[in-house]
Amino acid sequence: MEHSHGAHRADDIEDARIKDLTERFRQTLSTKRMNELVSRSVSRASSPAPRDFGTPQPPPSVSDAQLPTYSSLRNIPLVPQAPQDARSLRFKNMLHSLSNMPIRWENPGLLDEALRVVPLEQIYNEAEEESQILQAEAESLGAGKKAAxxxxxxxVRALLRWFKRSFFTWVNNPACSRCYSPTIGVGMAAPLPDEQARGANQVELYKCSVEQCGAYERYPRYNDAFVLLQTRRGRCGEWANCFSMLCRAVGSRVRWVWNAEDHVWTEVYSVHRKRWVHVDACEEAWDKPRLYTEGWGKKLSYCIAFSADGAMDVTRRYVRNVSKHAVERNRAPEAVLLHIMDEIRAMRRSNMSKQDKFRLEGEDMRENRExxxxxxxxxxxxxxxxSVEDIMNGRSSRSRADPDTQKALEGRTSGNSEWIRARGEGGRGQPNPQDPRNRQR
Structure with missing residues (x-):
């Protein structure tokens, strides 16, 4: 009996000691993490650290070898850091260059010229009709309901339909201008002075497939939205460039979204929904952010949105399942990317009023929550x-359709079937080879 009582007492003492060591360990981690954050803030702001956070001494009964590292704690929260290595600096320079695209759409003369080519009466009549239908649907659901x-x-939705169906043309291989036969790509060519003056930094070269003709066809990749109003053709870069500018012309705030896996698209700010909405003119897609992953079968790394007001890393909007659809982000550390985004925002908002800056900061906070x-x-x-059976048997979860992804399960529609297959964008689960002809520089 005494032996049993002594054993219980020893167990209680051991439990108390383990509990005490655990609490000391938790306090040590917490203090260490806070000291790291303070030291980073000191090095960045050159201000003295608060006196409350002294360097903690480890508990005498716990050795360093017994403490787990928990390296992930170093990134909670993420503190912006300026780029130091060459790779990060190149990434910074590229993003700063890409951020200039939306600035070109703020030209009043360009926007006036854009409005001349848009059938405004048709666009606004369709918008009025759709708006009334949506309002009626909301009222039928009960008082106080908000239209979709x-x-x-x-x-913008009416403009999207007109742009896709009537205005812009997709180009894979341009037809031969002499005999109108199909052409075959043979490489790249240097832009002529006239082409370069109109914003073409690269020119694709094609040869007529008819042996008797054998003519060569030049296809300049124009980056000037004014020129695209005349040519009205291209691939995703030209489509997103011209359509985004037209959205700006009809009074919407727009973003140009660059994707590292060789695609670009648009985001439009919805005042009604108080959020940015995904729009892809090539696909006539509205609010389908999962189109590229669940639909095309792509894996994405970076999706960066640029506007006249700044920049935002919006990858989380388009990559919902990291294990299935994410690609390693290795162009720069995440803290460096955060610094670059802050840098571009500060540059774009430097001349704004305090009221506008406050409004945009509120939008940034809402978007981060989203x-x-x-x-x-x-x-x-x-x-x-x-399910319980899956957990007990060590099986992965059974497939079940997500209702939010049902509208994004189709493959790519822009471009011919051979080009889509080559890029691996015909549907989910296909490979994703890169086609250098469609890179936007």
Missing amino acids: WGYQDCV LRSCVISSIAHEVSKL
Whole structure:
């Protein structure tokens, strides 16, 4: 009996000691993490550290070898850091160069010229009709219900339909200008002075497939939205450039979204929904951010949105399932990318009033919450697919359709079938080879 009592007492002492060591360990980690954050702030702002955070001494009963490293704690929260290595500096210079694209659309003369080619009466009549239908649908659901989209959203949706169906033309291989036969790509050529003056930094060279003809066809890749109003043809770079400018012309705030896997598209700010909406003119796609992953089968690394007001890393909007659809982000550390985004925002907003800066900062905060919710909802959906049997048997979750992805399950429609297959964008799960002809420089 005494032996049993002594054993219980020894167990209680051991439990108390383990509990005490655990609490000391938790406090040590917390203090160490806070000291790291303070030291980073000191090095960045050159201000003295608060006196409350002295260097903690480890508990005498716990050796360093017993403490786990938890390297992920170093990134909570993420502190912006200026680029230091050559690779990060190149990435910074590239992003700064890309950020100039939306600035070109702020030219009043360009926007006036754009409005001359847009059938405004048709666009606004369609927008008015759709807006009334959406409002009626909302009222039928009960008092106080909000329409799905506002009037200005309907204007952009009407502009999207007209642009895709009537205005712009997709080009894979330009037809021979002499005999109108198909052509075959033979490489690149240096731009002529006239082509360079109109914004073409690269020219693709094609040869007529008819042996008797054998003519060569030049295809300049124009980056000037004014020139694109005349040519009205191209691939995703030209489509996104021209369409985004037209959205700006009809009064919407726009973004130009660059993707490292060789695609670009548009985002339009919805005042009605108080958020940025994905728009892809090539696909006539509205608010389908999962189109490229669940639909085309692509894996994405960086999706950076540039506007006249700054820049934002919006990858989380387009990559919901990191394990399935993400590619390693290795062009720069995440803290460096955060610094670059802050740098571009500060540069674009330097001459704004305090009121405008405050408004934009509020939008940034809302968008960051939205992007976090994208990740959280994706994790919650994956967890909801688990069953007790799956967990006990070590099986992965059974496939179950996500209602939010049903509208993005189609493959790519712009471009011919051979070109789509070569890029691996015909549907989910296909490989994603890169086609250098469609890179936007």
